[in-house]
Amino acid sequence: MAVSPVAALASNQTPGLVCAHHHLYSALARGMPAPPADPTSFLEVLELVWWRLDQALDLDMIEWSAKLGALEALEAGTTSIIDHHESPRSIEGSLDTIARACAEVGVRVECAYGVTDRHGPEGAQSGLAENDDFLSSGGRGRVGVHAAFTCSDETLATAADLALEHGVGVHIHVAEGPDDREAVQRLAELSTDDWLIVHGVNLPSDHGLRGTIVHNPRSNMNNSVGYSAPARFSNPVALGTDGIGADMLEEFRLAFVRAREADLAATPDDSWGWLSTGWDLFPEAATDRVTWSYEDMDPWHLVYTPTIGAVDIDIDGEPALADGRPTRVDADEIRAKAREQARRLHSALADMPYPVGARP
Numbered sequence: 453m454a455v456s457p458v459a460a461l462a463s464n465q466t467p468g469l470v471c472a473h474h475h476l477y478s479a480l481a482r483g484m485p486a487p488p489a490d491p492t493s494f495l496e497v498l499e500l501v502w503w504r505l506d507q508a509l510d511l512d513m514i515e516w517s518a519k520l521g522a523l524e525a526l527e528a529g530t531t532s533i534i535d536h537h538e539s540p541r542s543i544e545g546s547l548d549t550i551a552r553a554c555a556e557v558g559v560r561v562e563c564a565y566g567v568t569d570r571h572g573p574e575g576a577q578s579g580l581a582e583n584d585d586f587l588s589s590g591g592r593g594r595v596g597v598h599a600a601f602t603c604s605d606e607t608l609a610t611a612a613d614l615a616l617e618h619g620v621g622v623h624i625h626v627a628e629g630p631d632d633r634e635a636v637q638r639l640a641e642l643s644t645d646d647w648l649i650v651h652g653v654n655l656p657s658d659h660g661l662r663g664t665i666v667h668n669p670r671s672n673m674n675n676s677v678g679y680s681a682p683a684r685f686s687n688p689v690a691l692g693t694d695g696i697g698a699d700m701l702e703e704f705r706l707a708f709v710r711a712r713e714a715d716l717a718a719t720p721d722d723s724w725g726w727l728s729t730g731w732d733l734f735p736e737a738a739t740d741r742v743t744w745s746y747e748d749m750d751p752w753h754l755v756y757t758p759t760i761g762a763v764d765i766d767i768d769g770e771p772a773l774a775d776g777r778p779t780r781v782d783a784d785e786i787r788a789k790a791r792e793q794a795r796r797l798h799s800a801l802a803d804m805p806y807p808v809g810a811r812p
């Protein structure tokens with residue numbers, strides 16, 4: 453009888469952790485210029501920060517942000533990333549660039565291009581084509597959609613059909629802020645069990661959408677969108693970072709304390725269960741081995757033990773991290789090249805006119 457991977461784990465080991473919602477393109481955002489005005493709502497956070505940043509991205513920036521994000525994931529014991537990408541001025545080839553960058557570091561990735569009508573019907577068409585091309589050429593992914601509130605009904609239906617055609621789900625932000633409250637009705641007839649429904653803060657408990665809800669506690673707090681209270685949903689719940697790194701032990705701790713703030717009866721086991729859903733989404737990660745700097749990798753220990761580090765990692769049975777250093781790439785080189793690309797990105801942002809038109 454085959455030995456299950458979990459049974460073979462020592463007390464200082466876990467499988468590879470999974471980030472169920474990332475934006476690798478945001479790895480270069482740190483240190484960027486302040487937005488041209490102070491956001492006063494979640495929609496303004498998008499308009500003044502993220503929708504400016506994504507318009508400034510080119511393929512070189514995408515490549516090095518993905519390598520830096522993958523490196524930092526690996527260093528945190530995260531071996532598998534489910535990414536959601538948008539770069540409206542550099543759509544074609546962007547998913548391949550991300551997939552190759554992660555493969556070089558040795559981290560698994562699932563890609564999606566976030567389709568949106570924010571840049572007109574041609575922009576939506578290019579996003580759909582990028583998903584289609586990537587999946588048709590054998591890439592691992594889902595069809596990405598930014599969010600229902602930035603898409604026409606026609607675009608939503610086309611994206612859902614494309615996903616069905618490829619036998620995959622849709623990866624979409626849902627009800628993150630109040631502007632997306634109509635999402636439930638608009639997606640009701642489209643969603644399937646392999647959809648990733650990201651955030652769900654403003655979803656009613658009995659929303660009826662199918663798929664896995666991805667909870668991003670740090671991002672939700674950072675954007676002041678409120679608590680999604682994911683324990684109320686009957687859907688499976690997974691954990692993501694929404695682009696703020698890929699340190700999943702840290703995200704798990706945050707998920708716990710945020711749950712505890714709302715309900716003193718919340719347990720570390722509940723939050724660990726959400727983290728464990730990542731292994732349903734990325735089953736190979738369960739066979740990866742992470743050896744940690746701490747002896748008792750038990751949820752009740754972990755929530756109260758900060759600064760635990762990954763020491764050694766085997767991915768597909770081969771070393772990817774040894775003594776805290778990546779085995780397949782030069783970490784110093786990635787950091788230096790990423791810093792160069794960050795400088796290019798930040799100067800493009802500093803030069804970007806404001807207000808900037810929605811169409812590139």
Ligand SMILES: [Zn+2]
Pocket residue numbers: 473474475536625650694695
């Ligand atoms: Zn997101």
